[in-house]
Amino acid sequence: MPVGKIAGQPVWQHRTPRARLALWAGWLGLVALFVYCWQVMTETTIWAFVHDAPAQAVDIGSRMLPPRWGYIEKLLLPLWDTLNMATLGTLLGVILAVPVAFLAARNTTPSVMLLRPIALFIIVSSRSINSLIWALLLVAIIGPGLLAGIVAIGLRSIGFIGKLLYEAIEEIDVSQVEAVTATGASRGQIMDYAIVPQILPAFCGITVFRWDINIRESAILGLVGAGGLGLQLQASLNVLAWPQVTMIFLVILGTVVVSEWVSAKVRQAIT
The missing domain is CATH 1.10.3720.10 (MetI-like)
Known part of the structure; x- marks a missing residue:
């Protein structure tokens, strides 16, 4: 349990400075990994199709109704x-x-x-x-x-x-x-x-x-x-x-x- 000092009095701290630095470095690494993975996944994406996707979904959905019960x-x-x-x-x-x-x-x-x-x-x-x-x-x-x-x-x-x-x-x-x-x-x-x-x-x-x-x-x-x-x-x-x-x-x-x-x-x- 890390302890710091303020005015000569011991004060409890949740993490040591080194642990806090390591934590922030870990979060930064995760963000960088997410950004990299997003770029890899979307580099071949045709965004015009993505923009048109809601309209296509509505069109197909309208054709699917009503179900053919027979x-x-x-x-x-x-x-x-x-x-x-x-x-x-x-x-x-x-x-x-x-x-x-x-x-x-x-x-x-x-x-x-x-x-x-x-x-x-x-x-x-x-x-x-x-x-x-x-x-x-x-x-x-x-x-x-x-x-x-x-x-x-x-x-x-x-x-x-x-x-x-x-x-x-x-x-x-x-x-x-x-x-x-x-x-x-x-x-x-x-x-x-x-x-x-x-x-x-x-x-x-x-x-x-x-x-x-x-x-x-x-x-x-x-x-x-x-x-x-x-x-x-x-x-x-x-x-x-x-x-x-x-x-x-x-x-x-x-x-x-x-x-x-x-x-x-x-x-x-x-x-």
């Missing part, structure tokens, strides 16, 4: 495909993420020096690549369709589920593990009776939360050929059918709202 019949099957893509992709992600999480957790991995770094690398790799990029790669590899979307959702979910689950594993009550171990239980029995019961509520909550996220992500994967509502959205955008686009937006919004409600109810029931 188009909803053609969206039922793509909506079903989107829900299946999200559900099956989440299931695939769970199947792949659970063993990765146990290998990544310090208190359950068989090898801290070898297997744990590999598991952490898998988790980081999955979280680093967006599901849309996964879908682009998979459409190029296995062709367009729901399978590419399901696998893309599954690969993206590994990192999310694996990270939260391995953190939950590392935070379990060690005394319960020690109590089961003291009975002479095998490694499998310790897992069944001491570890799994502690992480099961967290696991269920993480899975439902990820499923909710995957519904939103799967709705746009069709933009790159993975099927579902995104495919209908791309087709409507290509022909400038704005009332259809509005109807698709409303269906996606309604689906997300319902999935949020279901997810909240399930998590509430679990806890």
Whole structure:
């Protein structure tokens, strides 16, 4: 706690002069960085287009209203495909993420020096690549369709589920593990009776939360050929059918709202 002196009396100061100088230098550096980044982002911007953007937005908005309500019949099957893509992709992600999480957790991995770094690398790799990029790669590899979307959702979910689950594993009550171990239980029995019961509520909550996220992500994967509502959205955008686009937006919004409600109810029931 820095102390200065006024008329020979000690006076408390929040920061030393050196700390204040460093603080101001830090703020100056942040301002300079912001200005530099702004210049990089806007050096190719055509400001005439930006100036005209409000008028263009109003024009497109007027074309999007009213929605084409009769188009909803053609969206039922793509909506079903989107829900299946999200559900099956989440299931695939769970199947792949659970063993990765146990290998990544310090208190359950068989090898801290070898297997744990590999598991952490898998988790980081999955979280680093967006599901849309996964879908682009998979459409190029296995062709367009729901399978590419399901696998893309599954690969993206590994990192999310694996990270939260391995953190939950590392935070379990060690005394319960020690109590089961003291009975002479095998490694499998310790897992069944001491570890799994502690992480099961967290696991269920993480899975439902990820499923909710995957519904939103799967709705746009069709933009790159993975099927579902995104495919209908791309087709409507290509022909400038704005009332259809509005109807698709409303269906996606309604689906997300319902999935949020279901997810909240399930998590509430679990806890």
